[in-house]
Amino acid sequence: MSDPESATRNPQSAIPPTPNPERRGPNPAPPRAVVALVVSIGLFSQVAQIVMFREMLATCRGTEVFFGVVLAAGLLWTALGSAVAGLFARRAAIRPGEGWAARAWGYAAALFSLNGLLLIGQIALARHRSTTWGGAAELTFLEAVASALLATGPVAFLCGVEFVLALHAARAEAFARLYQADAWGAVGGGLLFTFALVGVVDPVTLGPALTGALCLLVAAAGARRLMATGAVVGIAAAAAAWAGGLDARLHERRWRALYPGFKLVATQDSRYGQLAVLRHPSEEQHSLYLDGGLVETLPPPGSAMTDERNQAIFALAQHPAPRRVLLVGHSLGRLPLALLEGGIERLDALELDPAFFAVMRRALRQNGNRDDRLHMHFADARRFIKAQRGAAYDVILLNLPDPLSAFVNRLYTAEFFREAAAALSEGGVLVTSVTAAANYAGETVGQLSASILRTLQAVFPQVLVAPGERHTFIAATAPGLASLEPGVLARRAARRGFSAEGIKPEEMEAYAAALFENLIVTSQVESLRATLEGSEAAINTDARPITYQLALLVWNQVVSASTEARDPGMRGGTNALFCAALRFRFAHGLLLPAAILVPALALGAVARWRAGVRGAGRTYGVLVVAAATGLFGMAAEVILIYAFQSTYGYAYAEVGLLVAAFMVGLALGARVGGRLARRGFLLAVAMVMVGYCLALPAALGALGALGSAGRWVYGGFVALVLVAGFLDGATFPPLVQVLRGQGFERPGGWVYAADLAGSGVGALATGALLVPVLGASAALHLVAATVAAAVLAALFVWKS
16 A cells, blocks of 8 residues: 555446545545645646746746756656655554544645745745855856756655645545546646736745635635645735745845846846846946846946947948848847948837837937837747748848757757748848857857858858857858958948948048958958868757757856866866767667666566566566656657747747646546556557657648648647647556556556656656757657657566
8 A cells, every 4th residue: 555546447437445444534535625635736736837947947048958857857856755655655554543544634735735835945946046056156057957956846746745645535446536637737727827827926925825725725625624724824925925025035136146236126027038127236237137148238328339330330231232121139229229320221120028118118218219210029030030021121130149948049040041031132131140259169169150150051152150259140142242351341331321430421431441350350250160161060950959959068168167168268168968968869869768678578588487576577567668658748748849939939828838738638648548448558559659759750840831820830739739648648547557457456656656757757858958969850769769668568578
């Protein structure tokens, strides 16, 4: 009796259980209350996971690697909590006195009341940077991973404990019903946060408030005595957190550690991430951050526009006579005004988040009246540009952050550059840039810049690259259009009517020539190009976002506290983990299927002459299939989220709905699997998983080909995610039933733990390694090989 309850072949049957001493005792939990508690556990755990995902994004520049890390950490901590609760239940259930079911219910109810307080602690830990890691200004990748693992643990661990205890408070045959209740609770949590809570309630107040509300729900289901106290504690804690401004205090603490002396002016959670505005300690300069990354800096009123004018002159001079210009990013400051000084007819300025609008309006008040030629847009850049096919922009200027996330990496892929080329005029120019060591292309930066160069060369007939603190790439739709010759650029700039203080119109061309010579550092142009073209760099695509991994490597090196830098001009040493990841190949991934098969072969061989080993071999077969199917579910979900971002566009609402769709499929699959809980059905579903992995790349390609047909793309992704969840959920009841047939009285806990462990590995490996390095297709092939190996291993040991 060390495991949670398991499903019978027909979970809905009302077969009376065998009398059991542990079921005797006062105040047994009402069945409706147990179901309500399990739904509440699933709902709260999902909301807590989304909150921690957002907190880690804000800490780590929005990189979705931490979606996999947080997801994996939550699953693994939940698995650990389930295992600990199972061991505790084994001992507690045999103690004399009050019946175990009633005691398990009391423990579960009491622990659930603490969830909100623990979520506050997790948020504080995620934002507490100044002492946790030695006062470093910014976390390295490994420090951030450690923070995610630690900060995600308490609630996930406790929810695992609560779930198992709730199962022990119910009848044994109720396992399948409660498993589905947990899944439906997670669906509700994702939808509730996405559509009702995000941007409305701060996360610190949300935790205890949600706990109190859910305690009232369980109390209404018939458990008033225990849950009323939890409701009072949760609501009181939420009121205290809100009245004391605890969320704002934790934000201030974090930003003081990052930028000592700067004042946090405002914070806001939007559908796109966490916004923060900081003011310079000695002057009226404000900086806007999104998920910890700089969006825009607004200089003090009246200060010179030197940097903005230099960037505008350089971009516009790449075209002989630009009329229509698209600016993506840095649209809230003075760069649009500098571009308008170049005599263009229309400027479309694009930013992601409508919440930036207030800052944009303030910037315009600082710099004079609004120009009718400026048209401001708030939209996802990929979707906006895809809809501008034939718009005939003469210049597209991309002021983007480095591709530290799959979301931003979408704007550095070959597919995006083709979409941008389609929006350019017949003789149009695209300008983009990426972080570099000043006037140098070392090994790390060289790989990143070389990948972007090769990607642009796969689309445009002419691509130039200029050295500097950022490598600037100029891609033209016609050969010979763009130039890095100061004389050519100076003549074009002079014709555009640019002016400089103290410079006469007839002297402007000579002044511009000297300016371009200084901006471009022409003496290093050829050597930089030769270095980049000599580097072995892959083309960055939606299916294989290699630039994402390379940018993370550069970022990790910059923020590292080590002084053993391999690239001059950059602080920090190259992380061996990233270098090893970049050397990862498909053949390395096949070690996992091999590791699954080898123990099965050994157990099967020994079982032929030692009957005592047969039970262990059959158990291994069940658990390895459970782990492999869990790995499949999370790997498919992560790959579909990545592909969704590249094909359709990114917003928290859409990602939340994809997660909810997966949980809907999981619950429906568990229901169907409970009615068809046979070994043959299990093997059939597993083989369908293999086919799903092999067919998914073609399905994603078809969705991508639909282009801007948003409804069809959206519906297609929802359907694919739902099917993946359905297949994952459908294997759970048959696995429990097979293990039960091998003599386990309560096998659900073993299957549950194996499934969670496989899911955690799948989320982490797929998001952080397989997709960025190998691409989605190769990652899916490895998942298919893993599931197939698990099925073969199970068949071998079962037949032995």
